[in-house]
Amino acid sequence: MREGELLPRDFYRRHPALVARDLLGMELLFAGPAGLVGGLIVETEAYHGRLDAASHAYRGRTERNAVMFGPPGHAYIYFTYGMHHCLNAVTGEEDEAAAVLIRSLEPSRGRDLMQLARGRGAAADRSPRDLTNGPGKLCQALGLTREQNGLDLTAPPLAIARASQPSGGAAAPVPDSTVVVTTRIGITRDVALPWRFYVRGSPFVSVRDRRAEAL
DNA sequence: GACCAGATTGTCT
């Protein structure tokens, strides 16, 4: 993890929709107990704190969502549906309680470790795209739990960096023409807001929206 | 491919 490439705190100190869009193509890295794992971010969703009925922070601060009310650039990891964890990056100004849910990754580091973490079960032949194409799946693959809740994303062991090309240089940002903007998934309030972003054509996206892609 | 039911427990009302 080369620290010079890590995204600075000011990157996160913006509207969650802007951060969500700009996180596409960035590399999420976690130096866990088993080794370094990570992937390129290909799908995100923005949640705008107290202004957004779909946000965990809509009804104010609780023990669970406390990290959202802290400074930007930290990881908010919560447990849901009795079995899944989800990873967010806190954005905006402190106390704004905005966040970006990381929904899908394209595995880039430690594929074997992620394969192990995801387990086999009936899917002994689990394809690479099944490893991290969903918020619960990517947390399981990376080994993220509430233990990592609150970690600073601008420094190891859990961080987001500008992706580098295999040759070593910085990868080009994802152009607007390659970004699909659509509505969020799995929520029941404020469902119409166009705050989900994903990389057009990526097989690692959890759910495609053909109608939005046609626009 | 689309759709559906069931799993399972922390959190909040």
Add this chain to the structure above:
DNA sequence: GACAATCTGGTCA
């Protein structure tokens, strides 16, 4: 007591 920013495995086409 209800619900949840989900996933899996099943059915049917």
